[in-house]
Amino acid sequence: MKVTTLQPSQGPTHHSAAPAEQARQLRVASHSHIKGLGLSETGEALTQGSGFIGQAQAREACGVVVDLIRLRKFSGRALLLAGPPGTGKTALAMAISHELGTKVPFRILVASEVYSAEVKKTEVLAENFRRAIGIRVKETKEVFEGELTELTPTEAPNPLSGYGKTISHVVIGLKTVRGTKQLRLDPGVYEAIQKERIVVGDVVYIEANTGAVKRVGRSDAYATEFDLESETYVPLPKGDVHKRKELVQDLNLHDLDAANARPQGGQDIMSVMGQLVKGRRTEVTDKLRAEVNKVVKGYVDQGVAEIVPGVLFIDEVHMLDIECFSYLSRALESPMAPHVIFATNRGLTLVRGTDDITSPHGIPMDLLDRCLIVRTEPYRREEIRKVLEVRAGVEGLAVGTEALDKLADEGSRSSLRYALQLLSPSAILAQLSGRQEITPEDVQETHDLFLDAKRSARGLEDWASESESSGPGGGGAVEIK
Numbered sequence: 001m002k003v004t005t006l007q008p009s010q011g012p013t014h015h016s017a018a019p020a021e022q023a024r025q026l027r028v029a030s031h032s033h034i035k036g037l038g039l040s041e042t043g044e045a046l047t048q049g050s051g052f053i054g055q056a057q058a059r060e061a062c063g064v065v066v067d068l069i070r071l072r073k074f075s076g077r078a079l080l081l082a083g084p085p086g087t088g089k090t091a092l093a094m095a096i097s098h099e100l101g102t103k104v105p106f107r108i109l110v111a112s113e114v115y116s117a118e119v120k121k122t123e124v125l126a127e128n129f130r131r132a133i134g135i136r137v138k139e140t141k142e143v144f145e146g147e148l149t150e151l152t153p154t155e156a157p158n159p160l161s162g163y164g165k166t167i168s169h170v171v172i173g174l175k176t177v178r179g180t181k182q183l184r185l186d187p188g189v190y191e192a193i194q195k196e197r198i199v200v201g202d203v204v205y206i207e208a209n210t211g212a213v214k215r216v217g218r219s220d221a222y223a224t225e226f227d228l229e230s231e232t233y234v235p236l237p238k239g240d241v242h243k244r245k246e247l248v249q250d251l252n253l254h255d256l257d258a259a260n261a262r263p264q265g266g267q268d269i270m271s272v273m274g275q276l277v278k279g280r281r282t283e284v285t286d287k288l289r290a291e292v293n294k295v296v297k298g299y300v301d302q303g304v305a306e307i308v309p310g311v312l313f314i315d316e317v318h319m320l321d322i323e324c325f326s327y328l329s330r331a332l333e334s335p336m337a338p339h340v341i342f343a344t345n346r347g348l349t350l351v352r353g354t355d356d357i358t359s360p361h362g363i364p365m366d367l368l369d370r371c372l373i374v375r376t377e378p379y380r381r382e383e384i385r386k387v388l389e390v391r392a393g394v395e396g397l398a399v400g401t402e403a404l405d406k407l408a409d410e411g412s413r414s415s416l417r418y419a420l421q422l423l424s425p426s427a428i429l430a431q432l433s434g435r436q437e438i439t440p441e442d443v444q445e446t447h448d449l450f451l452d453a454k455r456s457a458r459g460l461e462d463w464a465s466e467s468e469s470s471g472p473g474g475g476g477a478v479e480i481k
């Protein structure tokens with residue numbers, strides 16, 4: 001059996017490290033089989049497309065929303081995915097993200113993440129809003145690129161000491177497929193070349209306006225047959241030595257906020273973008289955000305930058321409280337608002353943070369008014385079976401037909417998610433008994449070992465009533481209500 005490894009995060013997020021961030025990646029991994037909404041040219045749901053099975057109406061509705069987002073006609077509005085647990089709400093949001101492509105920022109926030117001891121709730125929301133707004137910065141750079149054929153520093157007597165020598169300039173030769181060029185550059189570049197340990201025969205990249213030097217690798221003309229060093233060989237660059245390069249950087253507003261809160265010197269794009277706003281700061285404040293907005297608007301007017309409104313997905317939205325909801329209503333009005341997708345599995349329920357306001361999905365009416373609501377329906381047994389099949393394929397597990405039937409039965413009895421969760425432990429049991437394929441017995445054994453929510457709750461109820469009937473102190477059981 002193949003031990004299933006977590007898929008690398010796909011698309012939406014590429015950060016790592018922090019626990020919240022890891023949770024986000026796990027979330028993505030359990031949806032790794034979802035590659036899109038699986039719609040036809042005309043927007044109809046294929047029976048099985050891009051890993052998505054069933055839930056046709058919701059998928060088609062999401063397809064319309066994707067079109068609206070592409071046409072930039074969805075800002076200030078929100079999509080609400082409502083339906084029972086395990087009916088593919090998160091999967092739909094992931095599919096929307098895939099449809100929009102990696103260039104459109106997609107930010108996932110689980111509503112309970114706003115309750116942090118260190119940061120204000122609205123701060124968490126503000127940060128996530130800004131992470132969902134992309135900025136594409138276009139820059140034309142003049143660069144020199146080629147294999148280094150010559151490196152001759154020219155020394156001159158040091159005007160300050162009279163004894164020592166300094167480098168007055170450096171002459172380098174660069175070669176590409178097209179031709180060669182000799183350049184006379186200032187001593188700063190020579191220093192950078194030395195720092196990067198660049199020698200003749202390396203392919204280098206020099207930015208004309210900043211003097212930044214990068215070693216691309218060793219020219220593959222120097223590659224020998226036996227090579228134990230870990231060298232990267234690169235082909236001789238094509239085109240001329242002197243090129244104009246159109247560089248496109250994708251950032252988001254939060255990157256700019258953070259960079260400006262901790263400005264550093266340097267020549268790379270983040271340092272440059274980190275000096276938009278003058279003055280030293282250590283914290284992202286509303287004032288700083290406003291200043292960043294202003295500068296960005298200026299760049300947009302000059303045609304240097306373009307704003308790419310992305311998507312903010314807030315899962316389990318009923319966990320937000322009234323304070324957060326009023327923040328959201330206001331934030332959605334701002335001209336720089338991203339597209340927002342909510343998901344919830346609650347029906348009519350109390351709005352958190354209020355004593356007596358009940359509302360559909362626990363969302364206040366004024367916000368609900370801005371939402372397009374899409375329902376997800378519970379799955380039929382056949383659909384559950386298909387999803388299991390797809391998922392087993394992705395995880396590289398062999399499941400027999402009968403075992404698949406049994407898993408599907410379990411799924412329709414409790415939930416799709418429970419059935420999916422039985423897959424990996426069943427595979428381990430199969431492996432322990434020296435089998436490659438999961439059999440119905442493995443499924444049964446896993447089912448006996450691990451309870452689903454309903455059986456678990458029922459078990460506790462029985463236990464509580466038993467310990468009650470045995471009187472106070474009986475068995476020393478702690479009462480569970």
Ligand SMILES: Nc1ncnc2c1ncn2[C@@H]1O[C@H](COP(=O)(O)OP(=O)(O)O)[C@@H](O)[C@H]1O
Pocket residue numbers: 030031032034051052053054055083084085086087088089090091092387416417420
């Ligand atoms: N229609 C579907 N086709 C394929 N996989 C699905 C489908 N619906 C749900 N899944 C998968 O089932 C699991 C549970 O779905 P999820 O989207 O997390 O449910 P929800 O967010 O509604 O509680 C996930 O691993 C998801 O990728």
Ligand SMILES: [Mg+2]
Pocket residue numbers: 089090091315343
């Ligand atoms: Mg979910």
